Amino acid sequence: MSSQTILRISREITQIQQGSDLSIAVACQEKDVRHVKALIIGPHGSPYEYGFFEFTVNFGSEYPSKPPKVEAKTTNGGRTRFNPNIYAGGKVCLSILGTWHGERPGEEWSSAQGLESILWSIQSLMSNNPYENEPGYENAKGTEDKKMNDLYCAKIRHETLRIAVIQKLEEALAIQPDGSVAPPSASPQWSSEDDEDADGSNQVTETQPKLKFEPFKDLYKRRFLWYFEHYMSTIEQHSSKNKDGSDFTKMPFEGGGNTMDGKFKYADLGKRLVRIKEVIREETNNWATEGLAMKNRESSKAASIHRQFEQLGDYLKRKKLHNMDVELENGNPFIWILTYFGKPSTHLDGGIFKVKVSISPRFPEEQPRCRVETPLFHHRVSKDGVLCYFPKESDMLRNHVECIAEALEEESPPYDPRTIVHPEATKLLWGSEADKKKYYRQVRRSAQRTTEDAMES
Known part of the structure; x- marks a missing residue:
């Protein structure tokens, strides 16, 4: 492969990685950009959702x-x-890939297209009408066809939860069928190559097995926390329509092993979702213990994280973030406690909010997890405090702190369904004018309660 081709592929990968599209992600190992792993997050409002x-x-x-x-x-x-165009064996039928012959001009591949357009084309298959993707059913608009499409969507929705969410997270967290978690030796995690002790000795040995390239494990966990309320809502909404133990309906075009067979088991899926959330929380708590041990043995990673903390004060002053205060929890450099003071003349005016930032010993491969510990009704904060924010420089902790403040202060954001972490707040904020007023009243009430609670204590 020519160097020019390698350069183009690298440029396309970087473009996606630095872009703002939250529904796609790509990764490759540095030694070979020709082999790329890609992730598509199912579109909002479709049976593939999240x-x-x-x-x-x-x-x-x-x-x-x-x-x-x-x-x-x-x-x-x-x-x-x-999907009719995404086979069980892995084949993806698209005219631009040369795996399907389109009938209209312009559907075939051209050198002007690239990795991003391919992923968008695949994502377009994940619609509310997947039944119509099958050749011969493109114009299926009759009552019976609509019924079949609804039945098809019903099983896609269930299997999206079971396979494309729950299985992914259970594998990433080493959760066993009985709900237990496999010990680290059975499920090795990332090893920090620069985690050296004070004497310079590295903790990683040559005898350790080479880990499988799994670039999206941390993304799965962070997005799962964002979308947890949605997943549970999906189960609540559709379990009554699809009785547990009932069979999936087989589509006319399914056969020869290229099918989606199974039974509805929403009750079991709900239990597994709750268990995944528990294990993620346990994992996050373990970061603190692991990080403190690293600090005590004076590892270079702990020293680096602590140095970033020490430099944060000057950074906040330069950025004029005078309403932010940061301290370590019990002297642990891997747990930062942010105190955010609501700015005057904003909806959070007078509010005092605590945000716990848990930092992984494998940062930046694993990104921080943030929880707003003070009750706050906010479109960027889930019901149990998970904060949805977007660091511009993910490998710099100071930028995480800055972007946490930006997320809390965001009052008129553009609508993006991929950032919905609090469905009720989102519905109000992007609803009618009366809904918006109700949303801001609840935000202001959250701020007022923090003052009342402080006075009572």
């Missing part, structure tokens, strides 16, 4: 004259066909 769908993209020597080879990996081990 599912994590993985694909591999392999670029050949003739790229960009010819398209890369794309294979679906979220298939339940080759047993589940998520």
